[in-house]
Amino acid sequence: MKHDVIIIGAGLTGLTIAYLLQKRGIKATLIESRSRTGGRIHTIANGNNSHLELGATWFGNKHTNLKKLLDDLNIAYFEQYQEGESTLVFNTMSQPHIFVTNPNDEKSYRIINGTKTIVDELTRTFSGSVILNQKIIQISDKGSYLELTSNNDITYSANNVIVTIPQKLIPSQILFKPELPLELIDSMKSTHTWMSDSIKFFLTYKAPFWRSDGKSGMLFSQIGPVTEVYDHTNYQQNQFALMGFINQNLRNYSKNERKAKVIAYLSKYLSMEAKNYMDYNEKDWSFDDNTSTKEAIERINFHPSYGNPLYTNKFMNDKLYFAGTETSKIFGGYMEGAIISALNTVNLIKS
Numbered sequence: 001m002k003h004d005v006i007i008i009g010a011g012l013t014g015l016t017i018a019y020l021l022q023k024r025g026i027k028a029t030l031i032e033s034r035s036r037t038g039g040r041i042h043t044i045a046n047g048n049n050s051h052l053e054l055g056a057t058w059f060g061n062k063h064t065n066l067k068k069l070l071d072d073l074n075i076a077y078f079e080q081y082q083e084g085e086s087t088l089v090f091n092t093m094s095q096p097h098i099f100v101t102n103p104n105d106e107k108s109y110r111i112i113n114g115t116k117t118i119v120d121e122l123t124r125t126f127s128g129s130v131i132l133n134q135k136i137i138q139i140s141d142k143g144s145y146l147e148l149t150s151n152n153d154i155t156y157s158a159n160n161v162i163v164t165i166p167q168k169l170i171p172s173q174i175l176f177k178p179e180l181p182l183e184l185i186d187s188m189k190s191t192h193t194w195m196s197d198s199i200k201f202f203l204t205y206k207a208p209f210w211r212s213d214g215k216s217g218m219l220f221s222q223i224g225p226v227t228e229v230y231d232h233t234n235y236q237q238n239q240f241a242l243m244g245f246i247n248q249n250l251r252n253y254s255k256n257e258r259k260a261k262v263i264a265y266l267s268k269y270l271s272m273e274a275k276n277y278m279d280y281n282e283k284d285w286s287f288d289d290n291t292s293t294k295e296a297i298e299r300i301n302f303h304p305s306y307g308n309p310l311y312t313n314k315f316m317n318d319k320l321y322f323a324g325t326e327t328s329k330i331f332g333g334y335m336e337g338a339i340i341s342a343l344n345t346v347n348l349i350k351s
Contacts, residue, residue: 001157002145002157002158002159003027003028003029003156003157003158003159004026004027004028004158004159004160005021005026005027005028005029005158005159005160005161005162005349006028006029006030006031006148006156006158006160006161006162007028007029007030007031007161007162007164008031008136008148008161008162008163008164008165009030009031009032009033009039009163009164009165009324010030010031010032010034010037010038010039010123010130010132011037011038011039011040011041011164011165011324011338012038012039012040012041012056012118012119012122012325012335012338012339012342013039013164013323013324013325013338013339013341013342013345014030014032014039014162014164014323015030015037015119015122015123015126016069016122016338016339016342016343017162017164017323017342017345017346018030018122018126018128019122019125019126020342020343020346021346021349022125022126022127022128024346026349027128028128029128029129029130029131029156029158030126030128030129030130030131031131031134031136031148031150031156032130032131032132032133032134033133033134033135033136033165033290034132034133034290035132035133036132037119037123037130037132038055038116038119039055039290039291040055040056040194040195040285040291041055041056041115041116041118041119041335042054042055042116042283043055043114043115043116043117044281045114046204046239046241046279050204050234050239050241051113051114051115051116051234052114052202052204052232052241052243052281053110053114053115053200053202053232053243054200054202054281054282054283055115055195055200055283055285056115056195056334056335057110057115057243058080058108058109058110059077059108059109059334059335059336060106060107060108060109061106061107062106062336063331063334063335063336064336065336065339065340065343066335066336066339069118069339070111070118073118073121073122073125075111075112075117075118075121076111076112077109077110077111077112078109078110078112078235079107079108079109080107080108080109080110080230080231081211081216081217081231081233082101082108082216082218082231083101083211083216084100084210084211084213084214084215084216085098085099085100085214085215085216086098086099086100086101086215086216086218086219086220087215087218087219087220087269087270088219088220088221089219089220089221089222089223089224089269090222090223091222091223092223096269101216101218110235112235113234113235115335134150134151134152134154135150135151135173136148136149136150136151136174137149137150137151137173137174137175138174138175138176138177139161139163139174139175139176139177139316139320140176140177141177141178141316141317141319141320142157143317144159145157145158145159145319146158146159146160146161146316146319146320148161158319159319160319160320160321160349160350161319161320161321162321162322162323162345162349163320163321163322163323164322164323164324164341165290165324166191166193166196166291166324166326167187167188167191167193167311167322167324167326167327168188168189168190168191168192168193168196168293169193169290169291169293170188170322171185171188171189172293176316178316180315181315183310184310184315187308187310187311191306191308191326192304192326193291193292193326194304194325194326194332194333194334195285195291195333196285196286196288196291196292196293197248197285197286197292198245198284198285198286199245199246199247199248199250199251199258199282199283199284199285199286200243200244200245200246200282200283200285201226201243201244201245201246201258201259201262201280201281201282201283202232202241202242202243202244202279202280202281202282203241203242203243203262203263203266203274203277203279203280204239204240204241204277204278204279204280205240205241205242205273205276205277205278206240206276206278207240208231208233208240209271209273209274209276210231210242210270210271210273211231211233213271215270215271216231217229217230217231217232217242217270218230218231219244219266219269219270221247221265221269224247224265224269225246225247225250225258225261225262225264225265226244226245226246226247226262226265226266227244227245227246227247228244228245229242229243229244229266229270230242230243230244242266242270242274246258246262246282251284251286255282258282259280259282262280263275263277263280303333304332304333305332306325306326306327306328306329306332306333306337307326307327307328307329307330307332308327309329311323311327312327312344312348314348321345321348321349323341323342323344323345324338324341325337325338325341327341328340328341328344
């Protein structure tokens with residue numbers, strides 16, 4: 001069976017492309033190496049109406065394409081809580097800086113019932129096939145079509161193939177026949193995968209003690225075991241949590257060692273109530289084979305420049321496309337960048 005369009009990767013970009021193509025009457029098949037859809041959107045359910053984000057979480061008013069998609073899918077969202085005092089720790093030799101967020105600052109939002117809601121809704125509205133636990137390891141140009149081979153020797157044929165997995169993974173995971181241009185391969189190898197070096201955690205509590213103390217739950221640190229912490233209470237305000245990022249210098253520690261350091265730090269700079277947690281969980285994205293390579297972890301302290309114009313080209317006689325949030329010149333690395341990339345790629349596909 002020859003497919004019209006095969007999309008490799010069922011993250012936000014791949015799912016959005018499938019959704020947009022379906023609206024144009026073009027059938028697509030999604031092939032995903034994970035056992036779930038969503039990619040770097042990874043929401044864990046923890047009790048009634050509690051949806052804890054170990055992956056993509058926030059967006060803002062400037063992310064207009066994402067907001068339009070949420071509106072089209074009737075997905076609601078709410079404002080990130082940031083009322084009260086926040087803490088900034090510069091070093092251990094001086095007192096932390098306490099500040100209050102300006103109410104006129106740009107707002108951040110979270111999706112009600114978790115970011116996974118957009119993944120579930122896109123998957124629900126998609127009438128094509130979603131094939132999980134299949135990793136494509138080879139793409140061959142057969143002239144009038146492309147042949148794809150999976151890691152368990154299943155082959156697929158397609159008129160168009162869109163690769164949406166992180167660019168840095170592509171050269172080491174997929175063999176192309178004939179080979180892709182060297183300039184493109186070099187660009188892929190040097191394209192940082194957003195979140196691939198992140199260690200994200202959350203702690204759940206019976207009550208939001210920080211709010212009772214007049215605090216926002218936000219903490220930023222340049223020297224501690226955590227770099228950022230945020231209130232992660234759900235929309236219904238009946239499940240309470242703190243969520244944030246762990247200092248990458250703790251990557252070689254055990255999970256229990258990291259947990260102890262995080263709780264001790266929050267107890268010192270937020271409240272001793274931080275010790276009275278119910279659950280702790282974390283995800284080190286550098287150990288996710290579908291997100292990060294096995295090379296040395298590339299640590300960055302800034303948002304890199306994305307959107308190499310090479311990714312706007314078509315390859316293998318206009319049958320092969322590359323998409324994903326890191327291919328977007330605008331808001332690359334964000335969920336908005338994933339949507340922009342999907343929109344741009346769909347415009348390249350022939351009806």
